[in-house]
Amino acid sequence: MSNYWEDASLNLHFTSKADCSLDANAATKYKVKANVPETYVTDLQKDLIALGYMEDKDGNKDGYFGGGTKRAVGRFQRHALRRFRMLSDKTRVDLPDADLWKGSETGSVDPSTAKEIRRWIDKKWTVPVGAYKLEPLDQGGKMREDAKKAWDAIVKAVTDAGGILEGPYGDTLRGLAKTSKSGTSSYSLHYCGRAVDINQGFYGKRYFAKKDVVGSDTFWNLYCKTDKQDGTQGTEFKKGDFKYFVFYNETESDIPKGYYLDLTGMIQASGEFSRIKAQSGWDDSAKEKSARYNKTEWWHFYYSKDVQKTFQDELELIGFDEKTIRAKGWATDAELDHAPG
Numbered sequence: 001m002s003n004y005w006e007d008a009s010l011n012l013h014f015t016s017k018a019d020c021s022l023d024a025n026a027a028t029k030y031k032v033k034a035n036v037p038e039t040y041v042t043d044l045q046k047d048l049i050a051l052g053y054m055e056d057k058d059g060n061k062d063g064y065f066g067g068g069t070k071r072a073v074g075r076f077q078r079h080a081l082r083r084f085r086m087l088s089d090k091t092r093v094d095l096p097d098a099d100l101w102k103g104s105e106t107g108s109v110d111p112s113t114a115k116e117i118r119r120w121i122d123k124k125w126t127v128p129v130g131a132y133k134l135e136p137l138d139q140g141g142k143m144r145e146d147a148k149k150a151w152d153a154i155v156k157a158v159t160d161a162g163g164i165l166e167g168p169y170g171d172t173l174r175g176l177a178k179t180s181k182s183g184t185s186s187y188s189l190h191y192c193g194r195a196v197d198i199n200q201g202f203y204g205k206r207y208f209a210k211k212d213v214v215g216s217d218t219f220w221n222l223y224c225k226t227d228k229q230d231g232t233q234g235t236e237f238k239k240g241d242f243k244y245f246v247f248y249n250e251t252e253s254d255i256p257k258g259y260y261l262d263l264t265g266m267i268q269a270s271g272e273f274s275r276i277k278a279q280s281g282w283d284d285s286a287k288e289k290s291a292r293y294n295k296t297e298w299w300h301f302y303y304s305k306d307v308q309k310t311f312q313d314e315l316e317l318i319g320f321d322e323k324t325i326r327a328k329g330w331a332t333d334a335e336l337d338h339a340p341g
């Protein structure tokens with residue numbers, strides 16, 4: 001008996017049906033010729049199941065290295081490059097950079113990948129579902145714990161400077177259910193506990209948005225009128241120093257004189273939260289007015305630190321496993337592997 005992870009020339013892979021790894025079990029089941037020793041692929045699949053990267057069912061441990069096994073290996077490799085590890089009791093362990101796996105995401109199992117899989121088995125690490133907690137915000141709604149911490153600091157800085165980021169917010173954490181509502185992305189960071197829509201009720205009273213065109217994209221620079229208008233807070237603007245956008249009638253108007261904070265600048269100052277551009281079509285007169293408004297996104301900010309490569313990777317971090325996500329409407333691999341945002 002030899003183990004797959006001790007084989008120095010290991011190369012378990014799937015390129016096509018004509019070029020993939022088959023072991024003794026696959027040979028019996030599919031009446032094909034095995035091309036790797038013993039039960040290498042079956043043993044690998046059992047390890048991937050133990051780690052939570054494949055569901056425990058017969059078809060997933062048949063010794064045939066197919067597309068599903070390739071995807072599981074790729075996800076494992078991607079995760080092995082990150083710091084999050086999870087023990088079976090749901091305790092999160094953050095590995096120092098020096099201890100992270102050094103390979104790359106190929107979907108094939110070479111000796112280095114095999115050793116890393118066995119390291120996870122030995123350490124009892126599993127796919128990190130629920131690495132982050134969700135926490136309620138004072139303004140209502142929820143965010144991922146690290147995003148909330150960063151957002152709370154921003155709210156405090158803005159409030160201390162005489163500005164306002166009070167709720168109720170339009171949206172924070174969105175319940176996990178795929179929607180076809182116009183203007184919302186199926187892969188929104190709202191599902192991931194990373195986004196906040198600030199209070200639109202302050203528009204034209206405390207908030208004023210200046211159009212900020214970057215190439216073919218439109219962003220907004222938000223200014224917030226300060227509590228005190230006696231010169232002790234904010235920066236003075238004279239009437240008409242620049243134009244702000246009046247969303248309800250889609251025109252530009254003179255900024256009223258007063259003292260303001262650069263709200264967008266303050267939100268982005270820590271480098272942890274970021275604005276987004278208006279969705280294309282926001283100024284397309286062929287579209288219905290409310291649909292156009294919904295695409296402006298002037299109120300939307302997201303936690304931009306460490307955004308994961310796939311929507312599934314993001315959702316796993318806040319506690320949803322693959323089976324649950326598929327059942328909630330993101331049923332295909334392509335949807336799970338879609339970039340978030």
Ligand SMILES: [Zn+2]
Nearest residue numbers: 195196197300
């Ligand atoms: Zn939003």
